[in-house]
Amino acid sequence: YLPGRRCGNGQLTIDFEKQSTGTLVVEQDVELKLYNKAPGCTSNKWIGSSNVALSAGTYIFTYTVSTDSFTYVKEGEEPAKPVTVYLVPNAEWKQADARFAIYLFGNGELWVDMVQIGNTGVYTAEVPAGYPSIIFVRMNPSDKANNWTNKWNQTGDLSVPSDDKVCYTMNAGSWDKGTWGVYKEHECKYEAVVTAPTCEKAGLTEGKHCADCG
DSSP: OOOEEEOSTTOEEEOOOTTOEEEEEESSOEEEOOEEEETTTEEEEESSSSOEEEOSEEEEEEEETTTTEEEEEETTSOOOOOEEEEEEOOHHHHGGGOEEEEEEESSSOEEEEOEEOTTSSOEEEEEOTTOOEEEEEEEOTTOOOOSGGGEEEEOOOEEOOSSSOOEEEEOTTOSSOEEEEEEETTEEEOOTTSOOOOTTTTTOOTTTTOTTOO
16 A cells, blocks of 8 residues: 545545656446646646546556556556557648647646657657647647647547557648558558558558558
8 A cells, every 4th residue: 555645536546756667556346537636735746537446456647757557457467558640641731830749638737849760751759658638739830839829730639549550641731630540661541441552642652651542
């Protein structure tokens, strides 16, 4: 068990030192709202957007000060791993030499620059373990700081993928909507109901990177 105190309304606070790991023992199945708090029971930051169901057992919680976020794993299970995501911008998002970034939230907040893979027109970034939500953001290229002031356009709130559909392609003509697909060898593949981009649209060379392009 970890030292704890109550902040009112039945909220049990578990005190972590910065960059530390602690153990929480759950004696019976529970459903919790997980959050981190500033000292003095103020400034809630929710971890995730809904309640988390924990079965009875021992959980290892780790707090990372650099990202102000928590990760947790049940003892004996594999910990969550980082997720690599990809972005294929459409013609609208490519205008004016825009750059791209991702904004992560739901467990602290974090901006990450996206980097183009060669000259493929596909951009990539790594999502650290523990972040449930992501926004792809089209940024002002003249200022390298990632913040909402430098934002030109953005998607809506999206869930970080938990399957192999990690490539987000902006829909043609849209400034804020796209489609998740499977990333493979510099191209985003899609379910049959979604038309796959041609090699030219993806910025790839037929036969070299995307023999399956249609």
